[in-house]
Amino acid sequence: MRTPNGAFAEYATAPYYTTFHIPDSVSFEEAATIPLAAYTSVCALFQELEIPEPWSPLAKTEAKRPLLIYGASTATGAYGIKLAAAANVHPIIAVGSQRSAFIKPFLDESKGNALVDYTAYKTEDELVKAIQEAFKKGGAPDGRCWKAFDSVSEDSTVRTVTKAIAGPPDSTGRKPKVTNILMKTQVEGADPSVDIAISKVSHVHDKDEKNKLLGVVWGAAFARVGSRPILTSWARMVLRGCPMV
DSSP: OOOSSOTTOSOOOOOGGGOOOOOTTSOHHHHTTSHHHHHHHHIIIIIISOOOOTTSGGGGSOOOOOEEEEOTTSHHHHHHHHHHHHTTOOOEEEEEOGGGGGGGGGSOGGGTOEEEEGGGOSSHHHHHHHHHHHHHHTTOGGGOOOEEEESSOOHHHHHHHHHHSOOOOOTTSOOOEEEESSOOSOOTTOOTTSEEEEOOGGGGGSSSHHHHHHHHHHHHHHGGGTTSOSOOOOOOOOOOOOOOO
16 A cells, blocks of 8 residues: 555565465455455454454354444445354344345344345434344344444444444443544534544554554455355456557
């Protein structure tokens, strides 16, 4: 990131902590869809929201860890759903539309996971109520969700998410939190009981050794996509490049 020369170069160098071996079962075209969106989702879920990683002992329990993901059809949202499912997070309530049907196989309904179609509701209040009802139906403790990842990150979606997870802090004083990817820390009309945070893929490109480690560890996890899928690539289009002159 932030280095000279463009993405159309045939070859480029990258730090070891942001690269990983491509499994034989994954093409270069497929692999190109993974790092940016997947690392962004990693930073959101496992760094900012502090969700236990799939290999954590906590992820092996059946404890309810509710999570709201807004933007099921986006690349980061879809990867977020797959990563959260791999970490045994549930119930996952994903907000999308009819175009989000491709993500349903990763939403195990037996664990309370569900897809909420925002286009089915005429007002924000109706959508907020539908999201909250989905968490109650999914078995969220006290019917509440404390953590959310907004991969759309418009003012309107951040506002909706804060209203959906609004409520008093827990016994330690920690407030509900939503993280977004468009650098928003304040949104007009957002519920003040919810902290608004930022998640950036640049965290794994940072000079901080702990952030580098995040890239190294998750790069190794991505490399296992062929043998034990933590991730899968999404729809893509290969464009023919212009000839060099």
